[in-house]
Amino acid sequence: MTTTGIGAAVRRKEDQRFITGSGRYTDDLARPGQAHAYFLRSPHAHASIRSIDAAAALAMPGVLAVLTGEDLAKDNIGGLICGWMIHSKDGSPMKAGAHPALAQGKVRYVGDHVAVVIAETLSQARDAAEAISVDYEVLPAIAETAKARTSNVVVHDIASDNTAFEWHLGDKAATEAAFARAKHVTKLDIVNNRLAPNAIETRAAIGEYDMGTDTYTLYTTSQNPHVARLVLSAFIGIAPENKLRVIAPDVGGGFGSKISIYSEETVCTWASKKVGRPVKWTSDRTEAFLSDSHGRDHVSQAELALDENGKILAMRVHTTANLGAYMRLFGSVTPTYLYAPLLSGCYDIPAIYVEVDGVYTNTAPTDAYRGAGRPEAAFVVERLIEVAAREIGMDPARFRRRNYIKRFPHQTPIIMNYDIGDYSASLEKALEIADYKNFNKRRRESARRGKLRGIGFSSYIEACGIAPSAAVGSLGAGVGLWESAEVRVNPTGSIEVLTGSHSHGQGHETTFAQLVCERLGVGIDQVNIVHGDTDKVQFGMGTYGSRSGAVGMSAITKAIDKVIEKGKKVAAYAMEASEKDIEFKDGKFSVAGTDKSLGFADVALQAYVAHKFSGQDLEPGLKEGAFYDPTNFTFPAGVHICEVEIDPDTGVTKIDRFTAVDDFGVVINPMIVEGQVHGGIAQGVGQALLENAIYDESGQLVTASYMDYTMPRAEDLPSFHVGMTVTPCPSNPLGIKGCGEAGAIAAPPAVINAITDAIGHEDIAMPATPQAVWRAIRKAKMPMAAE
Amino acid sequence: MVNVTMTVNGKSVTAALDPRTLLSQFVREHMRLTGTHVGCDTSQCGACVVHMDGKAVKACTVLAVQADGRDILTIEGLADGSELHPMQAAFREHHGLQCGFCTPGMIMTAVDLVNRMGSDLDEETIRHELEGNICRCTGYHNIVRAVEAGAKAMTGGEVRQAAE
């Protein structure tokens, strides 16, 4: 291992600008002559719009335009899209309600976009928005997931029972047969709470139209600028792709919430031509709570069937997934194909059957949020496993060992083919780091101080590196999910790598450069990573689903291999040797069996001066591109162990220790990978203990600011004990599995399993706030007095 | 319009401002010092923390007119030329940032913390003192390490090299 190559904890190249305040996020940009947009949003969860009168607003100082859904329609601007077609079990396609960027006739959630005001200043735009008179016919609303299907409220006319799809996966008959012969059945009702993603940088967009070239530029907070351009061109119809440039500069966190193509960026781009000025919009935090995609929000009934030896026979799950008022880009796939195929967990389960009903409600649309489906699956699996072990009186670690998949590849009954793993290795290491053997001693010590201590496991698996394009295509994806890369070697041997992945905190500028250092033997300062601009990078699918390492870096690897191949040809001419005798190692091209060699930079220069070969025999230059299409998903897995201490007087849960042992395959930069684990755990702990996006019965979002939505703070968390085990992934050239979401997937069941262990019963929902825990403790003490 | 004069990062600045201009808007929009970020509307997140007369304040909850005659230090004024402030260096060394958006406020808060409480800070104190700064990326683990090391470095010690 070199100090800058694969496996080294290289300090991040991007940090210099962030620690000095010279990062450039979208809101930091000021385009010459920019005007400001303010969106008038629906105050009602559900209403028909009888009319919009903007005359007074238009007359106000500084106002350039007031635009509505009618104007969009006049310009033939299409609606926002969902990128994945799901079919119901009866074969019918999902019912996708139309989603105009500005409301056309109806609003369907609080925060839905009614009109936009564009003015010289933001204050003027906001003042004018207050002068718009909207005549609403307020309709009854439905917000609650479990009641959506039986409600009289109809969110979209095309789905009269508010059901977009009734989807299923697995073998129903085999599962029922297995349940019929089970010795023990564990049953749980599970609510997976709704979360607001809360990247600290709120979304922002600047649309700019250049009359001279008839082109648009959109600066936006996007995890996938090329996908944004594709959608804005092909579906929404703003402009052809060659007339639209999308730039996602520094982006301050995404977590899935910056995947979707939203109303605001659509409208700012479209409107920039209409007003002849760059149009800028920056979300405030309350707008973010109202209109960013939310995550999770499942209600499930789950059952696990066991034989007399504690072996799992089958699993059965019914889930109602709240889609919100519209299906956003990954809105349909998140609660289906990104969720259900993970319900086998790390376990050998012969039969599984899952049903998922996707329901519309008058709430913000849900979409991918860190983990996207896999946290919901891991929560179902790991709660069932823990409770089953407790019910049959078996140590939960032993129960897991007994049921782990031990031979690979392993075909689950629900699509996934696990390529490799060693779950026991992670478990043993985690037990050791967590000092499991002394847990009972610690529990007694807590009891002496009047505190309740509990321990909980989570032996999660996830699927990353999404995914073979043909496979996702067969499942309904609208696009392929490969990645692209281009490696441009300059004549002096310095290198630019253009990647379709996008970094918004992941540190690609460092890890991708480490790969280049390792393969080409150049210094890390010789390598620049270019991303986030559709005019520079030809195409890319972007960053989500922990795919940038496994897929994005694999594409770079392919391009590097081509550079080396080309370099060998150049070197052969330059050293007057046969190409087959040229070897490349440690940054040098040498002629086998001789002491003749040329450095990488020398060969680059030879490629560009082209003095030693004829252009007819070999093209000058040294630049190669590659598209990499994965051969399989990757399957990171691991064991997280949470130990809590609860104050029964107040119900406050303190996480006393948190251990994470993960198998991410080959690790490029352990410092960055550990950072990803830490951040994921914090979000998982946030879901388990603190965070909850709450709508009241009328569909008002009650938690629309940091005064009411509890974000994890430093004090809420302990330092984490992080360990790794490694089984290199056989499905990509680097052996990478992906690490970005593991913590958010693994942590919630570990925390809840620890709390239920401490309080002695299973009846507590997320978030386990002090009030909820206090109440659960009282319920345990006084079963008869339970409400 | 109200005339306002203040010192920002050592330079005197005078401007005629709409009184509703926030200090965060003033440094970002008028001075184009965009390192001070805005992450919420309710003075919870701390992305906007700057120093006013040497004390950490949330620039989104101070009117620029209230800073009249005051001495303002933003993240851009923290380094000594190309020489990073020890707290900045510690954040890089200990991977105390990911997306970088909360980082300027986090660093300004950490420097204020050391100014007030000295360099001998235990983990509990650091976590408590960071309660006005929200980070969504790091889980705070490495921020705590960075503040610990930065504090020591600020009072003469070296930034401890993390084990590779």
Next chain:
Amino acid sequence: MYAFEYHRPANVRQAAALLQKAEDAKLVAGGHTLIPTMKQRLASPASLIDLGGMSELRGIEKKGRAVVIGAMTTHAEVAASDEVREAIPALAELAALIGDPAVRHRGTIGGSVANNDPAADYPAACLALGATIITNKRKIAADDFFTGMFDTALEEGEIITKVSFPVPGKAAYAKFRNPASRYALAGVFVCKRGSEIRVAVTGAGADGVFRWLEAEQALATRFAAKSLDGMSAPVEMMNSDIHADADYRAHLVGVMARRAVQAATGR
């Protein structure tokens, strides 16, 4: 934020004159409630009168058996004050629990008391310690000052200049925070001065800060945490919201009261 006129008077007299003269004027102290409210367009004063920079409103003084704190003294200054820490450590500790460090550098005692947010900390200290709120016009006993949530005895044109806290025998504050906002979900300030016991509760009550008389009576027999065993605040007086319902708040008030008494007796 809506537009407003900004005034920075040089002294309290000028401020009071402006307050009389200007239409729909509001005083701004630290601004940590008012400015966010104005940003959300929930408050729209036509004029803002800035009390910052008046040295007469700042400072902490020990005057006989009382600690007198200028209205524009920040929470950080109270928390760090040697005078306060020596005479009424509970008050310094309370100040150190408000908001976060940056908020404490701006927020002021006068602003907090005048606003009387039902979840603010200072009203509990004022009420339990039997403070006197001193204005440009008169002196008001804390018992008469807090008249319901966001409501006080302050009249038009009246400006708080100082708050005077008589030194207690024993006192302590225990706070259970709202995990999101950091305000008090239940905050209890207990004070014993000779035979007089006062227990003030903030955050929990449906109508703002109040004295918990049953607890005071129980503690009058013996000032010990044990005297409150099994007690909780009257549920019907409690606030209920997404963070905590009335039952839980009532219970928390009991727990916080016991913890405060324990801290007070343990000094």
